[in-house]
Amino acid sequence: MIEIHWILYYLLLGSVVGFMAGLLGIGGGAIMVPVLTTMFLIQGIPVENVVHLALGTSMASIVTTSISSLRAHHAKQGVIWDVVKKMSLGIILGTFLATFLASYLSSVYLAIFFAIFMAYVSIQMFLNKKPKPNRELAGTLGLSVAGSGIGTISALVAIGGGSLTVPYLIWQNVEIKKAIGTSAAIGLPIAIAGTLGYIINGWSLSVPENYTLGFVHLPAVLFISIASFITAPYGVKLVHILPVAMIKKIFSLLAIILSIKMLNSIL
Template identity: 40%
Template sequence: MLDFPLLYLVYLALGAVVGVLAGMLGIGGGLIIVPALLYVFLNELSIPLQLAMPMAIATSLSTIILTSMSSALAHYKLGNIRRYLVVWCALGIGVGALLGPQIATRLAADDLKSVFAVLVILIALQMVFMKPKKSDKQITIATLIIIGIVTGIISAFMGIGGGALMVPALIWFRVDIRHAIGCAAFCGLIIAVFGSLSFIQAGWFVENLPAGSFGYIYLPAALGIVITSIFTARLGAKISHHLDTQRLKHIFAGFLVIVSLRMLLG
């Protein structure tokens, strides 16, 4: 079992890896953070699964706040934020992001772990096989709200930003890809804030959480991940200009499938 200084180095290293991959491939860090933190919480901190799983998801969500804020601001300056899309999607996102953690914390730990693993596999398969398609139908207010609610529930449930779900859905309804990504960036901030608040509330009176917990958010891990990921995300973005990121994305998807199968098999 590692002592605290070494564990903090693990959190810093995890943040560095997440930042590079996020900047290089445009993927959400939660797909890596949740399994990694779950392993650390179970094996190094001896936290029972019933607490470790929601803690890993909540901590992952909290680390997205600063990165999604930076991303949303960048897209705003680029003119990729369309008010019509953002307002109605954000309304649904807020509701969904509050519901997701409440559902997650009420599931049995093994069920939550299995559902998370299956959803990650589906996202990984989407990364490899799904090509952007468009419907003949135009987007409506009701559709935007529904997309927001579904994205908010699943994203907050999994501790991810939601871009992998929202962008394809908006493109399907003939939204320009730049506006779809801009909307997802802004809504990722809503997911992170509302989801984190919901996990804090859900874990506020839970007993036996380790020292340093704020509700279900484990602050030492969250701070360590944020400190390094902020800087390495820029490095990842630079690397992406010199590599075949599509092939790397396929390799990463394969890695996600292996990790998820490991979670399913216990």
């Protein structure tokens, strides 16, 4: 039986992730992966598997958030479904196949890659840099290739793809609100493909007594998902009240600190 204090920690983590997802329009990987890595290490998960488990668990937890976000943006006609359709095949293949790559990499290399990528995202967020739209929307092949690249990186750092998809679509002359809505829709196939991939690749390491299915920790997914589903709408409501620009800067610093903490724990 899972101890009650771990349930409370997962609920707290999910609450923060959901709120930030609603407020800033980001996936929870930047927070979940380093925090879950630390929590799993404390619970005795072997260091060679701990980052894989954190990535898979984070990816599975993003499914619920993605569905909620997708529905909200669709209701406001903020999703370009033709782009979603053209990018989805590449997204699914890139995400799914990247989980096989991740399973062969050590936790140290995954942690280093995660930290470097989060540093890049954090700097972009802190400086609030946006690409200049200077080209037309790519065709089916271009969008599919871009999708495979976005899916690959998303699987290796357990993000919904927003930090990559939104800038890419803006660069393709897609209006910012539709870029965010379309990115939210693309986050669902990323999360599903990534979850399946991490379950399959970690199947031989499943430990029923620890409630793990492949590289997915089921209690963590359950309680994080419940809490994030509840708190995400509050983040959305506070977008026009709280100083989002300042919160983005604070979040970017927090992401770097958590990434460094994860690296320190692994090394």
